[in-house]
Amino acid sequence: MRNRSLTSRILLNVLAWSIVFVIAFPLVWMILTSVKPQFELFRIPPTILPQEVTFEHYHRVLVETPFLKYFRNSVILAVGTTVLVIVIATLGAHSLVRFSYPGRERLAQLVLFTYLLPSVVLIIPLYLLMVWLGIANTLFSLMLAYTTFALPFALWLLRSFMQGIPQDLEAAALVDGASRMEAFVDVILPQAVPGIISTALFTFILAWNEYLYALVLVNTDEARPLTTGVMNMLITAFNIEWSLLMAASVMMSLPVIIVFALLQKHLTRGFGAGGVKG
Amino acid sequence: MAEVTFDKVRKAFGSAVAVRELDLAIRSGEFVSLLGPSGCGKTTTLRMLAGLETPTSGAISIDGTVVNELAPAKRDIAMVFQSYALYPHMSVAQNIAYPLKKRGVSRADRDVRVAAVAATLQLGALLDRKPRQLSGGQQQRVALGRALVRDPRVFLLDEPLSNLDAKLRAHMRAELIELHRRIGKTMVYVTHDQLEAMTMSDRIAVMHDGVLQQFGTPKEVYETPANLFVASFIGSPGMNLVKGELRAAGSGLAFVRGDLSLPVANGGTAGAAVTLGVRPEDITLGAGPFACTIRVVEPTGHETIVMAEAAGETLVARAAPDSQLVPGQVVPFAVRAQRLHAFDADGRRLPLVFAQSNGA
Numbered sequence: 001m002r003n004r005s006l007t008s009r010i011l012l013n014v015l016a017w018s019i020v021f022v023i024a025f026p027l028v029w030m031i032l033t034s035v036k037p038q039f040e041l042f043r044i045p046p047t048i049l050p051q052e053v054t055f056e057h058y059h060r061v062l063v064e065t066p067f068l069k070y071f072r073n074s075v076i077l078a079v080g081t082t083v084l085v086i087v088i089a090t091l092g093a094h095s096l097v098r099f100s101y102p103g104r105e106r107l108a109q110l111v112l113f114t115y116l117l118p119s120v121v122l123i124i125p126l127y128l129l130m131v132w133l134g135i136a137n138t139l140f141s142l143m144l145a146y147t148t149f150a151l152p153f154a155l156w157l158l159r160s161f162m163q164g165i166p167q168d169l170e171a172a173a174l175v176d177g178a179s180r181m182e183a184f185v186d187v188i189l190p191q192a193v194p195g196i197i198s199t200a201l202f203t204f205i206l207a208w209n210e211y212l213y214a215l216v217l218v219n220t221d222e223a224r225p226l227t228t229g230v231m232n233m234l235i236t237a238f239n240i241e242w243s244l245l246m247a248a249s250v251m252m253s254l255p256v257i258i259v260f261a262l263l264q265k266h267l268t269r270g271f272g273a274g275g276v277k278g
Numbered sequence: 279m280a281e282v283t284f285d286k287v288r289k290a291f292g293s294a295v296a297v298r299e300l301d302l303a304i305r306s307g308e309f310v311s312l313l314g315p316s317g318c319g320k321t322t323t324l325r326m327l328a329g330l331e332t333p334t335s336g337a338i339s340i341d342g343t344v345v346n347e348l349a350p351a352k353r354d355i356a357m358v359f360q361s362y363a364l365y366p367h368m369s370v371a372q373n374i375a376y377p378l379k380k381r382g383v384s385r386a387d388r389d390v391r392v393a394a395v396a397a398t399l400q401l402g403a404l405l406d407r408k409p410r411q412l413s414g415g416q417q418q419r420v421a422l423g424r425a426l427v428r429d430p431r432v433f434l435l436d437e438p439l440s441n442l443d444a445k446l447r448a449h450m451r452a453e454l455i456e457l458h459r460r461i462g463k464t465m466v467y468v469t470h471d472q473l474e475a476m477t478m479s480d481r482i483a484v485m486h487d488g489v490l491q492q493f494g495t496p497k498e499v500y501e502t503p504a505n506l507f508v509a510s511f512i513g514s515p516g517m518n519l520v521k522g523e524l525r526a527a528g529s530g531l532a533f534v535r536g537d538l539s540l541p542v543a544n545g546g547t548a549g550a551a552v553t554l555g556v557r558p559e560d561i562t563l564g565a566g567p568f569a570c571t572i573r574v575v576e577p578t579g580h581e582t583i584v585m586a587e588a589a590g591e592t593l594v595a596r597a598a599p600d601s602q603l604v605p606g607q608v609v610p611f612a613v614r615a616q617r618l619h620a621f622d623a624d625g626r627r628l629p630l631v632f633a634q635s636n637g638a
């Protein structure tokens with residue numbers, strides 16, 4: 001047992017670290033490149049560690065480009081989408097779990113149906129719809145578009161989560177004098193917090209990183225998020241501004257990393273164990 | 279104080295019928311048990327009374343007012359759930375205070391009443407704990423506390439003791455009896471444990487497959503069970519049931535099974551198939567007109583349970599703890615004629631009166 005565990009531990013570690021290396025290398029390279037001076041970038045042989053550290057690229061991205069405007073757009077877009085999706089999905093999932101009405105199961109399945117269509121197929125109709133609604137080329141139109149494809153997954157995630165919340169809890173609240181909405185807010189929501197956080201995280205990352213819809217549905221700087229905005233300004237047919245691109249990329253990744261770091265302890269935290277006897 | 283009436287109440291879940299045409303009139307201040315095996319519709323009945331399920335048909339009234347369409351919050355009922363259903367994210371104090379909070383009781387009043395209930399239920403030291411930090415018995419008391427903190431018209435309790443160990447259960451049983459005596463509220467108590475129902479209730483409603491079998495005092499359901507189901511469900515060890523028929527014997531009738539014959543003093547028609555019911559304590563071993571072979575002897579300390587064979591039937595009898603019976607022994611026995619039960623082919627109680635028999 002002991003022998004086996006030693007060799008297998010070594011093997012496991014080698015394997016794990018090689019995977020970590022493969023995944024982490026581009027990220028590390030991105031950060032290193034972003035602080036290398038321009039002349040060092042294309043040197044042969046390449047330097048691994050920068051010989052001179054400079055924050056000039058960050059300064060240029062922040063001051064000379066509309067990066068901050070895109071950043072603001074992305075924040076509004078991701079936060080807005082997340083809030084919208086969470087509000088609709090928690091109420092919707094609660095309904096799918098607790099209320100009985102004809103076609104409830106069918107509805108839950110239909111919700112997933114949108115995933116059967118490749119997203120490219122939906123872009124043109126969606127764009128025309130936005131034009132027709134008079135909201136084309138706005139952040140709001142993107143928010144709606146993102147909601148349409150984050151919502152089904154969010155609903156399912158929260159539905160399976162809420163199925164784990166004992167039905168008696170809500171019944172007890174009703175008998176104790178709560179209205180349906182009060183029972184939902186007082187008892188169901190607190191139990192659903194870990195599920196809501198995972199769903200929020202998923203939606204936020206999805207909205208933050210989305211590229212295709214942003215490219216097609218929006219063509220003004222006023223409503224452009226970081227993904228398309230950065231591509232647009234730094235990658236032209238003639239030239240790719242590598243160092244600026246890397247600096248922008250680092251700054252783009254930061255919010256996701258921060259949000260994830262803040263929320264990840266909630267992701268794993270169990271809920272309400274022991275409140276209801278088996 | 280409140281009367282509760284079920285009038286032809288039926289509840290179906292799709293094609294499955296959980297409760298059938300239930301008629302039940304519970305008097306104000308009464309302690310009524312709904313007793314029956316798992317799945318017989320006890321919880322459904324309680325949930326309908328609480329307003330958590332809507333009856334498919336029929337009417338439920340509290341104090342003469344039909345409450346079918348009334349929201350649970352408006353019924354002024356307190357319920358202890360089988361699962362306790364304590365709010366996991368709230369402390370014990372918050373759990374107990376929740377019904378008061380929802381009814382707009384001021385914070386100061388809430389604190390006073392929570393403290394009072396906590397004192398009664400010995401929860402004072404646990405008020406800041408979360409439910410998951412409590413033992414089963416403590417959780418059960420918190421669930422009870424959440425119901426007691428208000429002054430509702432009716433208390434509903436759904437198998438509140440079923441998850442406790444035997445000793446704690448006996449203790450809580452006594453506590454609940456004492457509690458009911460003190461506050462005198464109408465209580466509907468669900469249980470599948472006939473001992474709980476027998477010891478605690480003013481009246482017992484015995485249910486089976488969604489149908490009310492009998493509604494009466496513990497003495498009534500024990501001494502005059504309305505049918506075979508009630509007869510066999512109530513009592514431990516259960517009633518001995520012997521299938522036979524009525525035959526003409528001498529000037530009257532007799533119940534006959536193999537070489538066993540019991541004269542009937544009154545009632546019955548010759549040729550009718552009858553099931554005879556004998557409680558274990560109504561069999562006297564050692565003397566009498568019949569003979570049996572002892573098979574198993576189980577001393578429990580305060581009595582001895584004996585399994586014996588007579589006329590091809592296994593009979594269970596209670597004997598004194600000091601009885602010197604051994605398996606294989608053939609002993610005479612008698613039955614107490616005035617305490618025998620008879621049921622017809624459909625399991626309904628027959629008004630037969632047996633005569634004390636002198637010989638086989």
Ligand SMILES: Nc1ncnc2c1ncn2[C@@H]1O[C@H](COP(=O)(O)OP(=O)(O)O)[C@@H](O)[C@H]1O
Pocket residue numbers: 291294295296314315316317318319320321322323
């Ligand atoms: N929500 C429900 N949906 C479908 N069937 C149910 C539901 N609740 C109870 N039943 C059925 O009704 C019957 C009675 O259940 P219940 O009242 O919980 O029994 P008990 O409390 O006596 O064990 C059972 O057969 C059960 O499967």
Ligand SMILES: [Mg+2]
Pocket residue numbers: 317320321322360
């Ligand atoms: Mg039940």
